[in-house]
Structures are given as structure tokens and as C-alpha cells.
Amino acid sequence: MTFLSVKALRHYHEVGLLPPAEIDPDSGYRRYELDQVPTAQVIRRLRELGMSLDDVRTVIDAPDVHARNAAIGAHLRRMEGELDQTRATVKSLRLLLDETAPAPIAINYRFEEPAVALGVRAEISHDDMFTWLDEAFAELHAAITVRTGVDAALFSGELMEDEFGEIVALVPGQGQAGGRAYPLQLPRVEYAIAVHLGPLEEVDRTYAALGVVVAERAIGVQGRMRENYLSDDRVEICWPVFQTTAVD
Numbered sequence: 536m537t538f539l540s541v542k543a544l545r546h547y548h549e550v551g552l553l554p555p556a557e558i559d560p561d562s563g564y565r566r567y568e569l570d571q572v573p574t575a576q577v578i579r580r581l582r583e584l585g586m587s588l589d590d591v592r593t594v595i596d597a598p599d600v601h602a603r604n605a606a607i608g609a610h611l612r613r614m615e616g617e618l619d620q621t622r623a624t625v626k627s628l629r630l631l632l633d634e635t636a637p638a639p640i641a642i643n644y645r646f647e648e649p650a651v652a653l654g655v656r657a658e659i660s661h662d663d664m665f666t667w668l669d670e671a672f673a674e675l676h677a678a679i680t681v682r683t684g685v686d687a688a689l690f691s692g693e694l695m696e697d698e699f700g701e702i703v704a705l706v707p708g709q710g711q712a713g714g715r716a717y718p719l720q721l722p723r724v725e726y727a728i729a730v731h732l733g734p735l736e737e738v739d740r741t742y743a744a745l746g747v748v749v750a751e752r753a754i755g756v757q758g759r760m761r762e763n764y765l766s767d768d769r770v771e772i773c774w775p776v777f778q779t780t781a782v783d
Contacts, residue, residue: 537575544575550588552595553578586610623736640729640744644776647724647761652687653679653712654705654719661698665735671704671715679710689759703759724758726773733768741772749774 539547547553548565553575555565567575574595581591590610597603655671672686684707693700705719712718727749731741749755758775765771 536572537579539575539579543579547575547578552588552592581607581610584610585614620736623734626737640741640748642745642748643728645726645728647721647726647773649723650683650707650721651709652684652705652707652719652721653710653716654703655715655717656701656703657715658699658701659694661694664694664702667702668704672706674714675704675706675710675716678713678716679706679708681710682706682708684708684763686764688762688764690762691759692757695760701759724761724773724775725777726761727776728774729772730765731770731772735770738770738772745772745774749776 537544544553544555544565544567548555553571556568556571557566558564559566578591578595581594586594590606593606594603597606653675655674657667657671659667668688675686687705687707689701689703689705691701694702703719705721707721709718710716727745729741729745729748731738746755754777756775756777760775761771761773763771763773
């Protein structure tokens, strides 16, 4: 009636999701009431959609329809986000199949002069980077009073190489320090710069092309990578260098 196996029913009983109406004391057989069938069917459908046991429990135990729909809606949004990520990954893989080498990319060199900014820093995992940046910039935008440049972020070598390390979100200018926001003094740094056009999921291609140029025409130095967010689909990738070759 439910399309659930005996093994699945046993498991859902053990985790407290679908306890039987009674258990035969002699045989150990589980017996269920007919009114438990819809609940069992819902559990099966939700599990087929990849919902965790905890989230299924939230749906089953919801006090009303609004709370139930909110829990299901949250799962659907997570699925949509995973689907978008899958599509982006497929697109990147197709680009790798279609192209044997990175496309030529325009590189320029620039000194970023000393400046003041308002920043938020943390030690985070690489997987949490985009969510953390969104939250940090929301906090900085509320605190900045005089802006002198675009949103930017600094990435430590450990974060890029070991997938855990320091990150700093910053907004050039002045503002009210408080909470996580603090005044930041930016030093003078020489960068090799490439502009990434398109979704951030493909930013690795721009990093790769920029890295080739740095290896051939400049000395990459110890320092934090910088990204300047010019717009939703335009990001300056800034690689700290000590330039050794004249550029026409």
C-alpha cells in the first residue's frame, strides 16, 4: 500500500519517524493502522526528493499547513540552488571539452595606492566563501558613510590552496566601526589584473589565464589575492606581483 519495504519501515520506526501502532510481543511484527498509510506515502515521496530525515520530520510534525509548506518550500529552494550549480558545472565542463587552451586575456598592471577602508575578516572554509561574503557586504554597506571605491575582497594563500584560511571583505572609504566591521589600512600593492566577465562559477578560467601571464612576465609575490566587484558579472582579479618585463 505504501511502496515501502519492510527494511524501510523498520528504519523509520527506529529513527522515530513512523512508529507502528503496535508490536506483537511474541513475533516482533509491526502492525500499522490504515490512517498511517498517507503519512508513510508522504515520507516515501519526500525521501525520493532527497529530503533529509530531520526535514521530513519537520514536515510530518508541522503544527499547521503554513509551517508544513514553509518546510517543503525551503527544501525546494535548496534543490533549485543545487540544480543551478549543476547546470553551471555542466557548462564549465563543456567549455573544457570545446577549448584546448585558455582564451587570450587582456592583462594590465596597476599599483593600488595606500587607502583606508572598512573591513570584516574571518577564518572560513572555501565552500562557505560566497555566503559569507554576501553577509559581510550587507553589514559593511550598513556601516559605510563615505565610499571611495567598489566592494572588494582579499583572499589568503591558505584559503585558496588549503581550502581554509583568512578572508577580508572590504569597502574603501570611511564608516562606523562596530560589530564585525573595523577600520582597515590598505598598503601600496602592485597587481597584475584581469577582468573576469560572466558568472563567478567560471572565474577559475580567468585565474588560470592570469596565472600564465604572471608566470611568464612577472614575479608572483607573497600577498593576498584581491577581487574588485565592478558589477554582477564583471570582477577584477588582482594578482600581487613584482613586474620584471616592460609592457608596451
